[in-house]
Amino acid sequence: MLYQFMHSLLPKTVQTAFCASVGSALVALDPYAKESAPIVIQSWKSLPGEKKLLRQVVDGIAEIAFAIWPRWYDQNLEALRSPLMETEGLPVYRRLSGSVANLSVPWLKKAVRKAIGGELPTVSRKSLSYEAQLRQLALTLSLGKLRIVLAVTGLECSPHRGQSLARIARLLAVHCPAGVALLLPDSSLGKGEWDSVAYQAIHLPVCDVIPKMENSGTDKQAYHLCFLGKPHPCSPGEQELAKQLGHYPQLQGLFEFNKRIRLSPSREYTVDMVWEAGRLIVEVDGYQFHSSRVSFVQDRRRDRDFVLNQYRIMRFAHNEVMTDPALVMHQIAEAVNTPYPFPLNEDRQ
The missing domain is CATH 3.40.50 (Rossmann fold)
Incomplete structure (x- = not known):
């Protein structure tokens, strides 16, 4: 229906x-x-x-x-x-x-x-x-x-x-x-x-999943779903991280997905994942809209803006998340357990 x-x-x-x-x-x-x-x-x-x-x-x-x-x-x-x-x-x-x-x-x-x-x-x-x-x-x-x-x-x-x-x-x-x-x-x-x-x-009534529409002809690059507060349904990487969070009790309830963060009245960004209390942002790169050279430059400019406002940013390639999600989650958990600001350590991976 x-x-x-x-x-x-x-x-x-x-x-x-x-x-x-x-x-x-x-x-x-x-x-x-x-x-x-x-x-x-x-x-x-x-x-x-x-x-x-x-x-x-x-x-x-x-x-x-x-x-x-x-x-x-x-x-x-x-x-x-x-x-x-x-x-x-x-x-x-x-x-x-x-x-x-x-x-x-x-x-x-x-x-x-x-x-x-x-x-x-x-x-x-x-x-x-x-x-x-x-x-x-x-x-x-x-x-x-x-x-x-x-x-x-x-x-x-x-x-x-x-x-x-x-x-x-x-x-x-x-x-x-x-x-x-x-x-x-x-x-x-x-x-x-x-x-x-x-x-x-x-x-x-309580809804079942909608069947796929045949021959919709949708241009995938002309489609974007704004799903604030949830992992993006068109990003397998975000979906995987959301699933993995369920295996880490110490991380549950910390992170929000697709959250807008306003740094000033004129500067507001949407991030993939954020632990607001710990000022830790997690971004998944290289899927759909984040693969062009211009997007790369824009992402780095945005990263600097966040760093200047005392946020930490962890960026993972989409393939990295999908091929070894356990390692990615281990590194996120390690970042959560690391106070900010933390002393520089050249041996830290």
């Missing part, structure tokens, strides 16, 4: 499902996300205020745009990486402004600089409203089949925050435009805050 629900989502619409278990519905979405059109999945146990909620949703769309950069607007914007892009990029900007309806060139220039610098292509709310940023970010994807899933896993939320999420769901449907799925616990059924998005809502 979840398969039919997701498959029937249309652009510019919000479809609500009241779920016996929102958590099982999210797990069941994994195969759909891998085989279907690009999808953003964001979930909250407890909803934040409307301004923070909207910012998190904007960042979720920006994650996709950053992941597929420089393939924006169904084009390769590699030429904009030039150090002289302010002058050499003018023909590119002129061409895009003539071919992409509603494009904001000033926003695009700022977004390009952010992406080149290894940051999410977002700007301050003072520069451009979140609503306008959603429209501009959606234009970069230009895929026509974007799906956005907003899920509430907690059983209780305040009415005014529920109303905020409902408003944001409608805003996404109009501004992106996208098919928006709202997954709510069945305890929310009949509550007034959801009336605006509950028209033709369905009820989902």
Whole structure:
């Protein structure tokens, strides 16, 4: 039933499902996300205020745009990486402004600089409203089949925050435009805050895994799943580390997956794994979006930024994680047991 629900989502619409278990519905979405059109999945146990909620949703769309950069607007914007892009990029900007309806060139220039610098292509709310940023970010994807899933896993939320999420769901449907799925616990059924998005809502029992979609034609490099708080379902390396953590009782509960860390109002990064209390970051390199020379440079720039903010970073190649996960976990456990800052030791491996 979840398969039919997701498959029937249309652009510019919000479809609500009241779920016996929102958590099982999210797990069941994994195969759909891998085989279907690009999808953003964001979930909250407890909803934040409307301004923070909207910012998190904007960042979720920006994650996709950053992941597929420089393939924006169904084009390769590699030429904009030039150090002289302010002058050499003018023909590119002129061409895009003539071919992409509603494009904001000033926003695009700022977004390009952010992406080149290894940051999410977002700007301050003072520069451009979140609503306008959603429209501009959606234009970069230009895929026509974007799906956005907003899920509430907690059983209780305040009415005014529920109303905020409902408003944001409608805003996404109009501004992106996208098919928006709202997954709510069945305890929310009949509550007034959801009336605006509950028209033709369905009820989902505990979900089984969705069958694979045949011949979806999805371009794997044009797909990115924003799965904050969980190992990325398209990264076998992260999935393996999550499984291995279960064999190390001393590490359980320490690490968070795909966590956003804000170092300043203008600098925020998503890391693969982080032990926040110990300021230890673990990154898995060399899979899908992290294999280009430019990504390599951006990763090192980001690493320096973290080090200057007193974080430790451990980078492992994807093949390293998959071929010898026990050794990788041993080294992570050793790092957890090493105080920071620690004395330099040239013999330490």
